[in-house]
Amino acid sequence: MESLVFAFNSVAPIVIMVAAGYFLKKSKIIGKDFAFAGNRLVFRLLLPVMLFSNVYKIENIGSFDFGHVAYAVIMTILIFSAAVFLSGFVTKDGPTRGSLVQGIFRSNYTLIGIPLAESLFGAEGTAAAAVLSAFVIPVFNVLAVAELLSFSGNGKRPTAKKILFDIAKNPLIQGVAAGFLALLIREFFVSAEISFRLYDIAPVEKVIGYISAMATPLSLIVLGADFEFSAISSLKKEIVFGTAARCLFVPLAGVGTAFLLFRGTFDGAQFAAITALFTAPVAVSSIPMAQEMGGNTTLSGQLVVWTTIFSAASVFAASFLLKFAGIF
Secondary structure, eight states: OHHHHHHHHHHHHHHHHHHHHHHHHHTTSSOHHHHHHHHHHIIIIIHHHHHHHHHHTSSOGGGOOHHHHHHHHHHHHHHHHHHHHHHTTTOOOHHHHHHHHHHHHOBOIIIIIHHHHHHHHHHHHHHHHHHHHHHHHHHHHHHHHHHHHHTSOSSSOOOHHHHHHHHHTOHHHHHHHHHHHHHHHHHHHHHTTOOOOGGGSHHHHHHHHHHHHHHHHHHHHHHHHHOOTTHHHHTHHHHHHHHHIIIIIHHHHHHHHHHHHHTTTSOHHHHHHHHHHHHSOBOTTHHHHHHHHTOOHHHHHHHHHHHHHHHHHHHHHHHHHHHHTTOO
16 A cells, blocks of 8 residues: 555656646646747756756765666667567657657656655665666667657658767756766865865855756646647557556566566665666656657657556556565
8 A cells, every 4th residue: 555655646746747737728828839948948958957966966986886777778778679679560650650769768767767766765765766867867868869860750861970969969968978077076076185066156056956946847837738638549559559668568677677687686775776767657858859859749748648647557566566575
């Protein structure tokens, strides 16, 4: 019962915020122009600053367990590869296929996964998830840029140079890279016994905190403002396939394989981070990414909503089974 309450408490606020955005649009308080501009703001400023903050808050570089990181990265790439292959049987439309692939492999780790890891295993779970996020979030974004450009439907195959350039200028990648740079500078200061830290500058800490705090609520309200029930009939096959893949097959592959192969290697905190990574719904940032990269923004929005609703079952099942097995 405790796990069920936890799953509900994790997902319900997200659904409520999305519903608020939808009703604000229906009430004509906000419109499509707001949703478009909001997506750009979230993608270009709010999420990059949040990612910078998450990376900079990692306690120290020595806390990295590269075996744990390697498992998460390799499994993400395998899930991505399977999504690319299987999506071709569902749709032949390039932008739709690009958004479908992104909706299957890309987890909402920043906004939901890290808090979820904390709920599963406390501060240790948060620490393990923060370390993992520094590696898997760049992987998410690199793969998303590459496949969305490849499936964009503009009639031309992007060159490797074009893909690398778009990856380098991706704001989310830049946010993580800036966080790593700041983290390395902080490590240098520690080794040189210099007491100064970035967050010693109070206005900087406050501004980063304010901007980071805006990312989640605004992205969810914008998602609700973008949502259209009329789109369900035209994208029914893609929505059902994407939701089932994200909420059933991805948790089975990601968490199940970790349990079968590494239950004697990973500790409870690391399993909390893995569970959060593979049971969280589709990333809200997949919508502005699709908007920027020529994907099907409508499908991306639909997948975020439906995987958010059904991910409660994935979270409950994974946390219950791992607790029953003595991992938590």
